[in-house]
Amino acid sequence: MTRRGRIVAWTGGVLGVLLLATAGVGAWVYQHLDGNIHGVDIGIDGKRPANLSPGSKNILIVGSDSRAGANAKYGKGLTTMQSDTLMVLHIAANHKWATAVSFPRDSWVEIPACTRGNGSKSSPHHFKINEAFSIGGDTGNITKAATCTIKTVEQNTGLRIDNFASIDFQGFKGMVNALDGIEVCPKHAIHDKKAHLDLEAGCQTVRDEKALGYVRTRYSVGDGSDLGRIGRQQEFMKALGEKAQEKLTSPGALYNFLDSATRSVTTDRDLDSIDALTDLASTVKDIPSDRLTFLTVPNYYRQADVPTDKANVVWQYPQATELFSDMAHDREIGAAGKKKFAEAAKNPVTAHSVHVRVLNGTGTSGQAATAAAELRKLGFTVTAIGNAPAVDRTTITYPAGLGTQAQVLAGRLPAIKATESAEATPGDVTLTIGPDFAAKSGNTE
Helix, strand or coil, X not given: CCCCCCHHHHHCCHHHHHHHHCCCCCHHHHHHHHHHCEEECCCCCCCXXXXXXXXXXXXXXEEECCCCHHHHHHCCCXXXXXXXXXXXXXXCCCCCCEEEEECCCCEEEEECCCECCCCCECCCEEEECCHHHHHHCCCCCHHHHHHHHHHHHHHHHCCXXXXXXXXXXXXXXXXXXXXXXXXXXXXXCEEECCCCEEECCCCEEECHHHHHHHHHCCCCCCCCCHHHHHHHHHHHHHHHHHHHHHHCCCHHHHHHHHHHHHHCEEEEXXXXXXXXXXXXXXXXXXXXXXXXXXXECCEEEHHHCCCCCCCCEEECCCHHHHHHHHHHCCCCCHHHHHHHHHHHHCCCCXXXXXXXEEEECCCXXXXXXXXXXXXXXXXXXXXEEEECCCCCCCEEXXXXXXXXXXHHHHHCCCCCCEEECCCCCCCCEEEEECCCHHHHHCCCC
């Protein structure tokens, strides 16, 4: 897949606006399409990450799997909104490069306390990252769904999210149908009841439910992981973008495409107009193709840490920390950085491989045991617990040679810096609990 073609994999509905910017449509059509876009007021409570690179933008993009109306058949018994695709697009302050990072929906992360649709608060806990959208959207309220998702991404990445955009199932189908379908070439037949899809092997044109089913299918293709689905979605969106540029030459086809796209787009207030989305699309279009970097957050199967969990992935540290730090500080990752992450993914340092000694420096009995229990749930191997002289804040220390292991632990405990110490126990990373530990760890499970 060419980098230029993959632009549409993360701009979603912005593709239509890009086309609109170069088409001579009438004013009434412009006003109608502008009115289609749904803008929401998003207010994030609590402490948020600092903006470390003024002028750059982090845009959270969600493929919304709402189960309302015509979408209800895709989730029998489900009443909440769902997020099927989740990514962050970082546009550099100088507009000369960009990075798009996909988050597998099965990423096992901490979900912060969020306001549900009925006004009640959820409790912090660990689960799949896409649950954040459904917690806030339990009554179909996309404002709260977006808010909870932004809080979750910010808390787990340290990135300040500037804008939000989502597009739902029905809009996706409408765009595909306006192009008379998209050709796909599966190597093997696909029969997936959950995705409502039956396809024979070989090249064929899909539209309507088959197009939607193709990008949603998971369990009947490859290893059944969300990682494989991300790749198929990007390939499909590349084909959609190329065909749109080729086919949308008649006013009727262009209008149908844009009407479907804009009806299904929801953004924050800063992006809820044709003009704002056109500006964004123009910025993306002007970035050189060799400076567009696309990657999935480094991860590995959680089963390596928790043998009973065969359904989720965890982010790979310290690589994930490095990736998010680069984005936060507006540092270009580029092809070299992407290659480095890919090489590290071949031999991840798992949480289970990290031996942790937990010491209680709070002066309150039982804190080391509580922390040790939390670490075991995350997959770490706790070798010992004990007491330490009182400390003001939580620390991580390690002996020579265990720097990477210490960073793996630090990656899961935000704002705790790991330091090498000649006094650290050989073979162990030492976590000394301070009074701040509950706030840093979330104390959730």
